[in-house]
Amino acid sequence: MKISIVLGTRPEIIKMASIIDEIKLRGHQLLLIHTGQHYDHEMSDQFFEELELPTPNYNIGVGSGSHGKQTGKMMEGIEKVLIAEKPDILLVQGDTNAVLAGALVATKLHIPVGHVEAGLRSYDNTMPEEINRKAADVCSMFYFVPTTESAINLSLEGILRSHIYVTGNTVVDACFRNLKIAKKRFDLDDLAKDNNNNNNNNNENENFGNLIKLDNILTLTMHRAENVDNKKRMTNVVNALSELTDLNIIFPIHPRTKKQLAEFDLYDKLDSLDNVHLIKPLGYLEFLLLLSKSRLILTDSGGLQEEAITLDIPVLTLRYNTERPETVTAGGNILVGCNNENIVDSANKILNDKEFYSKMVSARNPYGDGTSGKQILDIIEKKLELEMFKIEAPDDIMNSFVTKMTQVIDDIDVSEFEEKNNAVVRIVYSEKQDTMEFPTDNLKLKGKYVLFDRIMN
Numbered sequence: 001m002k003i004s005i006v007l008g009t010r011p012e013i014i015k016m017a018s019i020i021d022e023i024k025l026r027g028h029q030l031l032l033i034h035t036g037q038h039y040d041h042e043m044s045d046q047f048f049e050e051l052e053l054p055t056p057n058y059n060i061g062v063g064s065g066s067h068g069k070q071t072g073k074m075m076e077g078i079e080k081v082l083i084a085e086k087p088d089i090l091l092v093q094g095d096t097n098a099v100l101a102g103a104l105v106a107t108k109l110h111i112p113v114g115h116v117e118a119g120l121r122s123y124d125n126t127m128p129e130e131i132n133r134k135a136a137d138v139c140s141m142f143y144f145v146p147t148t149e150s151a152i153n154l155s156l157e158g159i160l161r162s163h164i165y166v167t168g169n170t171v172v173d174a175c176f177r178n179l180k181i182a183k184k185r186f187d188l189d190d191l192a193k194d195n196n197n198n199n200n201n202n203n204e205n206e207n208f209g210n211l212i213k214l215d216n217i218l219t220l221t222m223h224r225a226e227n228v229d230n231k232k233r234m235t236n237v238v239n240a241l242s243e244l245t246d247l248n249i250i251f252p253i254h255p256r257t258k259k260q261l262a263e264f265d266l267y268d269k270l271d272s273l274d275n276v277h278l279i280k281p282l283g284y285l286e287f288l289l290l291l292s293k294s295r296l297i298l299t300d301s302g303g304l305q306e307e308a309i310t311l312d313i314p315v316l317t318l319r320y321n322t323e324r325p326e327t328v329t330a331g332g333n334i335l336v337g338c339n340n341e342n343i344v345d346s347a348n349k350i351l352n353d354k355e356f357y358s359k360m361v362s363a364r365n366p367y368g369d370g371t372s373g374k375q376i377l378d379i380i381e382k383k384l385e386l387e388m389f390k391i392e393a394p395d396d397i398m399n400s401f402v403t404k405m406t407q408v409i410d411d412i413d414v415s416e417f418e419e420k421n422n423a424v425v426r427i428v429y430s431e432k433q434d435t436m437e438f439p440t441d442n443l444k445l446k447g448k449y450v451l452f453d454r455i456m457n
């Protein structure tokens with residue numbers, strides 16, 4: 001099987017790594033297309049090197065630019081490659097412009113799209129990522145969702161349950177695998193020596209080996225457009241950081257954020273704070289090591305909200321909404337927005353209130369057991385066998401359907417209900433537990449409400 005992957009940014013490389021490994025392990029042909037959206041060594045190449053990933057077959061080299069320009073260039077480049085290479089399936093991950101461009105181009109060429117990390121919704125259409133993930137979900141055929149919450153989002157939007165697979169999140173695969181490697185590879189004393197030798201005059205090259213030995217580390221990352229392009233929000237965050245003097249704040253700075261801090265005349269102020277250590281973006285192994293030594297995380301990153309709960313580290317999220325609500329309901333994540341007081345109060349509480357801290361640390365990880373890459377490949381191989389990859393115009397006169405809702409009296413499960421009613425179940429509601437449930441085959445329905453599509457012949 002020829003499996004194509006389109007990726008373009010740091011988190012996509014990290015979260016696609018276990019899938020790429022699995023494709024190679026099983027002897028399938030991999031067609032790897034890099035859009036070139038992230039191009040600095042520390043935002044792209046270093047991840048290919050560290051995670052031992054193959055060099056992409058194609059790099060479209062789109063670079064930076066407006067959304068329209070970037071996405072347009074990606075679409076043109078991806079289309080050329082797909083027409084020439086004719087893969088059996090195309091996989092995209094997450095919510096970047098690569099996901100939008102890849103999914104749109106492939107589906108119009110009748111190449112089935114598998115969306116890894118599908119079904120996330122922040123319900124905030126001002127985020128470019130929300131538009132990307134929703135548009136990609138319209139174009140996809142296989143939905144690899146991290147949790148049942150995301151499965152329910154898709155079901156409610158009318159996606160057939162037979163196309164939705166709850167596989168956990170591949171970030172857990174990446175975390176578990178690479179933290180072990182990182183801990184083995186880096187003896188902290190050696191790291192300190194190495195970094196001393198490499199030091200130059202750049203203020204973002206503080207000695208990582210020494211930094212990681214500090215107590216009370218807060219790891220900070222920020223790059224989300226709605227935050228870092230907004231002067232008021234950035235000023236609030238810088239002010240909050242200046243008050244957190246009991247913490248050693250380590251801030252590997254994203255290039256977008258560096259540019260914006262300079263634009264708003266905030267970079268020098270931030271750099272002058274004794275408790276803040278600005279460093280270049282780290283490689284994945286060093287970054288995981290840093291997280292594992294951190295008392296808490298402050299971030300607007302999607303991936304970091306997931307990694308925090310995976311590694312049992314409390315996280316304060318610099319956002320007003322999240323497409324990862326499972327982390328909040330589990331108790332491991334608090335949304336603090338870019339509000340000075342919220343940030344300072346919550347950070348101090350985590351630092352000083354032992355009970356509060358241990359409650360956050362023991363939040364259950366909703367993202368699976370680190371086998372997502374394997375599960376996704378198992379599903380793809382099975383679907384190939386069932387010839388589910390063909391996108392062809394139908395010869396049959398189309399059935400229509402009507403959407404209905406009913407309470408189930410009989411003691412039957414979802415499969416039996418569907419057979420009996422010539423229907424496809426979308427969602428199940430249990431009044432007793434006051435929860436919505438994703439309709440898996442064996443889910444018992446007695447007493448529950450069912451939203452379903454009845455097929456009309």
Ligand code: UD1
Pocket residue numbers: 009010011037038039040043064065095096097098128129223225255256257259
């Ligand atoms: C992109 C994704 C975002 C993801 C993030 C991961 C979209 C719409 N956004 O945001 O969802 O969370 O990547 O980090 O796809 N730059 C460099 N060097 C680089 C890359 C970027 O200097 O290698 C600078 C450029 O000034 C550029 C700015 O960063 O204009 C923003 O880069 P861009 O790729 O447009 O978006 P991100 O903010 O990185």
Ligand code: UDP
Pocket residue numbers: 010011014221223252253280281282283284285287288300301302303304307
């Ligand atoms: N990360 C990293 N080095 C850093 C900062 C982040 O390796 O200096 C990793 C982090 O562990 C996570 C991913 O990059 O897996 C998150 O990327 P980012 O925050 O840029 O994007 P998002 O997840 O918000 O889309």
